[in-house]
Amino acid sequence: MSDLTLVLLAAGSSSRFESNVKKQWLRIEHKPLWQFVADRLQETGFFKKIIITSSFDDIEFMKNYSDYTFIEGSSTRQKSLENALKKVDSEFVLVSDIARSCISENFLKSIISKIGKSDCIVPFLKVTDTIVYDNETIDRDKVRRIQTPQLSRTSVLKNALKTDENFTDESSAIVANGGSREFILGEDDAHKITYIQDLNKVSCLSAPSRDILSGTGFDVHAFDDKGDMYLGGVKIDSEFGFKAHSDGDVAIHALIDALLGASGMGDIGMLFPDNDDAYKGIDSKALLKTVVTKISNFGFLIVNVDITIAAQKPKVGSYKLPMRQTIAKILGIDNARVNIKATTTEKLGFIGRGEGVGVIANANLKYYDWTEI
Known part of the structure; x- marks a missing residue:
């Protein structure tokens, strides 16, 4: 040497x-x-x-x-x-x-x-x-x-x-x-x-793996009697908002973590610290757009996402389609590849007592296939 x-x-x-x-x-x-x-x-x-x-x-x-x-x-x-x-x-x-x-x-x-x-x-x-x-x-x-x-x-x-x-x-x-x-x-x-x-x-490069990369995100936010409620990028008719540093959109926060998990890029707190005033009150859709851009830059394509909203209140059934459409547009995928589910906890726990909302999200990614150019 x-x-x-x-x-x-x-x-x-x-x-x-x-x-x-x-x-x-x-x-x-x-x-x-x-x-x-x-x-x-x-x-x-x-x-x-x-x-x-x-x-x-x-x-x-x-x-x-x-x-x-x-x-x-x-x-x-x-x-x-x-x-x-x-x-x-x-x-x-x-x-x-x-x-x-x-x-x-x-x-x-x-x-x-x-x-x-x-x-x-x-x-x-x-x-x-x-x-x-x-x-x-x-x-x-x-x-x-x-x-x-x-x-x-x-x-x-x-x-x-x-x-x-x-x-x-x-x-x-x-x-x-x-x-x-x-x-x-x-x-x-x-x-x-x-x-x-x-x-x-160039002759030495092999094609990207066709593996599907999966990630899970989970987030909860308590209710606050101040501010508007946003969930899945959509304004919800509710007497409550969320206690949060940003706008508190718990569904998008869980989705961001799922995307970051699938790409191996850490978690939402690493990218958008809750002690940074730059993100105080920010629209969570803007955070999601930033993550989608970063994921794309780093060679990933989004396959599909699945989001489960657990809430005793408010009722979100009528908002599922607008959520699907809003998120799909940001992710750059078809509406059919964004699934939104809603459930209650049968009045059990803090969600069942009507103190807040919890969301679980799953995301699947694949590598950009440069051999198809």
Whole structure:
């Protein structure tokens, strides 16, 4: 093992990917793409440490999957790399992008074999087509398509990035700062996933698992003689509201927990703490919309949900259809995939005494199938 750290950049927003799903969360069987790439490279045994940059929204969820070193990235690739380099204590660092997912072990070996020969080792591909720049045909033999991963001397790379100028790769920054680079022939199969159509050009990725992922949510709220009552996203004709930090929509709160449970994303209190004034009195439908967006970004599709409302009062039978329609619209699924049930507790317990309402929700998810594009 060389004195070498691997930095994988995965903090991007996937703005060019043209999908609700961030490309780093596409599933390879059960693994998100970023974990698949990291695990694959870790198995080579070339690295003493692997650092993964992540966006603020993703980092806590990423930590649930593995024990790599995670660093919050930034809005640009270069700033994300600067953040990661603060945790690099090896003499050399290899930097790659999660989107370059099918790097072979032989390709890595060819790069690492040059360690120490230059400040930066840069793989490239030759250009075979005619190249025209600013209406002038130029010598294509002088044009190189630069790839990652790139192998750099850590101290040199850190110094090169101490600038306000933005570079699209490490070697350009190093050369601009007076350092040296050596080019080696790259690998056609190390194709970078930028656009969704690029998935058809990579060969090492398996289809996502077809397993159904289930989650359960449960919540209760006591009645309050102040405020309006909202249940399942619908205003209920009642003399009571709910005691709660938000609007107290116990059905949507239970549903959120079911969705978070199925996706492995924790619980409603982790995302929307009840001691945060930002959520005081908030419409619970807005919280549900936020969760649905996050679930979609992280590569899940909602299959169906089932909600059971336990209430001695108020009577909610006439509201079940509006609840179904409201929730289905937020979830982006057909009305038929949202089931609403209502029951009493036969006057037993706090619900039976008319002191509040309890709700149990179940949700089923599946992975977004990128092979069907």
